[in-house]
Amino acid sequence: MTMKMSQIGWVALSGLFAVSLAGCAAATVQAPAGSEQVVEQAENEGPAAEQATVDEQVDAATAEQEAAAPAELQIVDSGWFVADNGMVDFAVEVQNPNHAVESIDPVIEVVGKDDAGNVIFDESIQTPGVLPDSTYYYSYVAGATANGAGSAEEAVKPATVEFSISTPEGSWQATDEKLSDVYTVQDNGVADSDFGAKEFTGTVTASEALDGATQSRVDVVLLDGNGKIEGGYFKIVDTQPGQAANYDIFAIDALDYASYAVYASPWAEDAAE
Template structure:
């Protein structure tokens, strides 16, 4: 027992000398036995904590930059068709490329032109806010201001229709809300009605209330064989978080289409039509 005790003391002494040598080589004054803990912290926790700090600084810099100079909303796809009365049913796909700011009350401008390039109508439509890093679909009707000859009863239909979207100056607000994954749409299909229209039915469920909205708009977007927008229809429905709400949208004069998709977005009550 005595020899074992002496051996243990000797080994302990050697271990202490080894630690002291390491500390001397690295010019460290860490207490004996703490070096391993320090290494573990640097190797396992330091990089993650450091990256989190870098990400936080990057997010703050992005928020500051976007608040001062937000990127414009983008219309990345659009489509339209003219009804027999000359009115135009259209749909646009709008993206907000900013990560931290919402576009408040953006305005869609719709310009219809004849074969010669003359403007026959130029209308603006106010829309609800577009949340950051989100994609919205809007369907509307335009052409009520079409310019036709006072001596002619002929319906004027546009040869081309152009779309643009702008956000009023000072109408950007910081928010951490996003549109993604909030809405679930259960498509009930499309059926022909006895008066010739298509009826699209289904349910929409919002997991939360965005922008304080108690209503949601449901847009049925018609698509061609390449998945491009041909036009669309919409309806406003009352929604409560977590509860499915029925929708039925009648499409009068709908053109031939290859497929369709249904989208939902918040509709603040004051914007309801």
Template sequence: MKLKNVGWVALSGLFAMSLVGCATQPGQPAPAGSEQAVEQAENQGPAAEQAAVDQQADAQTAEQEAANPAELQIVDSGWFAADNGMVDFAVQVQNPNHTVEAVDPVIEVVGKDDAGNVIFDETIETPGVLPDSTYYYSYVAGSTAGGSANATEVVKPSTVEFSIATPADSWKATDQKLADVYTVQDNGAADTQFGAKEFTGTVTASETLDGATQSRVDVVLLDKDGHIEGGYFKIVDTEPGQAADYDIYAVGAPEYASYAVYASPWTGADAA
């Protein structure tokens, strides 16, 4: 009988030791309510707490931007006048908001002569500008003649000013961003037989932004310091994951040090 009791005690001890071994194996979740589970929860606490703080901050940012979004910013711009007085220009536009898109922004272009008189004042509707995103827009503005309706003298502006505004009711919440969506393969620029520059390449969109089935490709001309001198653009049909060819003709382009090619979704905005 004593031997039997001793054997039972030994087996009980082995069983207890096996439980301890299981509880302390690394990488294994501890049983709920155990001392080890409490320790794991304490170790994960700071990370979980920080995640909750970040989530709350994001919600507050979204609420604040929805009520009072920051205005779009024109970071850089450049232009040049053709012989007929028309102005080719390009602007770099940033949306500093993190959660809201500017749906219907409008660019105002004002050209003035040497005396400060307004030669032309035009507004151009542009596609939406997604949050935390930078866009490049190239357009044409200006007038081929100044003065009365019978005037034939070409008047070139001395200065051109740019501004951008978004109607108060034209902001919407979104988590889409422009970055890393477009891939541009630049195939270079070549002189054509009629004196223009031809820029060619392909553009690929990894996904659809703003429901757009088309994209605009902007060739932005830069000076030696990397500032914008002007630009040209073309609209191309794009499908996610498929490369689309572009060829952009730059007529009357000025001397430039370099150029860059950008792409963005096109939703059919037109010049006004």
């Protein structure tokens, strides 16, 4: 009788002890009201926040250094061909190696020479800005249509064409925007038009990063079998941020090409075409 009561009492005490332990465990994991804010505040004031501050300081220092002594824009590839009238269709690939500064209104110089090295034409073409860590493609036309010393039908075709690009002094501006953040291009292919030209069609969409600009340029760059530029064509289209805009680019007297690529970039309304 006594042992039975003792066993019952031990079981009861064990139950109470378990309840007590469970209560202690619950007290251990239960977070006080508002603790989430405390944790969030600790994270905001912890190593992550400190690293973010350091990154901002590094970015600011980089922008300041690059604005004072920016690396020059680079033409990393180019190509051209001559039409029967002596005009040169060309395209260039331009890179801005800087990380935090944009080149404002850079100028492309195009120099055509004959077999003897004499300059046939020397033209300067102003282009819109080139954002940092970005690659741009520009297609233009240059050259004279006829030799002034000969007949009007005598076309002057250069033997060589040289390209260079420069940024006017003081025309660098700090920015954290990149060209890859701005555009989406949907290529719809190429077809032969009724008058013999190649017609390239598709859509281009500018993101909100376009900063209110209402025009964009679309460049079709022709490539050879090795992926090198052979030439190109372009068109200016009206674009609104977030809305797809159609483009159709006619390539007249286009040379044979292995492939092509389509690119888009911002275009100021007062930019030279």
